[in-house]
């Protein structure tokens with residue numbers, strides 16, 4: 001390869017990286033893109049994306065996503081998320097959804113499971129041997145709300161908090177006993193309202209997790225991300 005070609009290739013790579021927002025795409029990104037999945041960042045410019053498992057400060061304490069740098073969703077879930085963001089902007093101008101996790105190919109799920117195996121945290125990660133959850137179909141999102149300054153609203157706990165306070169069934173009780181504030185309960189309700197309006201279902205144990213369909217429907221009508 002002569003120097004001119006090498007240099008041209010180098011610049012082409014730089015331009016590609018720059019065009020994608022400064023982060024080079026990984027292998028899993030490419031596969032999801034090829035399948036026609038939607039990059040959440042391109043859905044609505046208001047939506048904030050910050051993948052917690054691509055960083056070290058998640059509940060397992062180290063980055064777990066190799067080759068996955070973006071939030072991808074099945075087109076059905078992407079449409080629902082866009083509708084939810086539009087509803088949020090209507091109800092609360094200036095507020096935006098912040099996506100903390102979306103599609104999780106089985107290889108990423110296995111990596112995650114291997115990290116927590118043999119620890120007390122294993123019960124919070126679904127065993128890939130059982131067929132996977134809705135993240136493994138690209139039909140679930142972990143999401144919170146940020147205000148006009150980009151600060152997360154008070155939801156009573158952080159996203160991915162391990163404990164009963166993350167549940168949505170006893171919020172009135174938790175407000176009464178001072179475990180979460182009345183404002184946090186209201187903020188969670190706002191999140192559920194707009195996500196439901198978009199077409200998502202809330203999960204009882206985690207205020208931030210929303211599924212587009214049931215596990216049975218996912219199994220029957222969608223394809224697990226088995227790579």
Ligand SMILES: [Zn+2]
Nearest residue numbers: 140141142209
């Ligand atoms: Zn989740």
